[in-house]
Amino acid sequence: QSALTQEVSVSGTVGQKVTLSCTGNSNNTGSYGVAWYQQMSHGPPKTVMYGDSLPSGIPDRFSGSRSGTTASLTISGLQPEDEADYYCSTWDYSLSDVVFGGGTKLTVL
């Protein structure tokens, strides 16, 4: 069982706005920035967000936010190439460990 909770699957149509969530507790998501990783089928992860900071080269349709102990990744204007698995991750100071969510499979209809 993962320390962070993510939706198992989310779907949307091209052009739609979708939001993926990542819920932890005060020891992890409530205290540290959350990273989001995109993983295409059989490929390596790619970092698409840290906190609300967009890495270089990532389209600005991706945005990140946090409310309490829930972090969110929003994709505005969904594109076919956004179809992938998305993992959230952060530091947990009580565990002294990097924790991950179980991943959300995003399907573009």
Next chain:
Amino acid sequence: QVQLQESGPGLVKPSETLSLTCVVSGYSISSAYYWGWIRQPPGKGLEWIGSINHSGSTYYNPSLKSQVTISLDTSKNQFSLSLRSVTAADTAVYYCARGGVYYDILTGYPYYYHYYMDVWGKGTTVTVS
């Protein structure tokens, strides 16, 4: 542009030591940043193994700490993973990655993170059998 490339044996016998190397190009690992290892068992999610910074300070996954050593070889601009006493549960794709950085908005001072990765290698599959 920094690039990372994992290398090592694809097959390791149970109870032996898994050894992997990550060669870094486009950046000197002795300058800054954390450098880490993450793995992904078949059909499962990501698991952080550990990270090392440019001066050799390490963070390890508590559940793997007794088995793992991560080290730097600055002369070859590479870092390595050693995982001892492996079992079938250690079968996974192993990724090396660079830790992230945040620049203070006011001062421009860089803060280097060991717990989030901003550049990843392509991964290497290791089977324990």
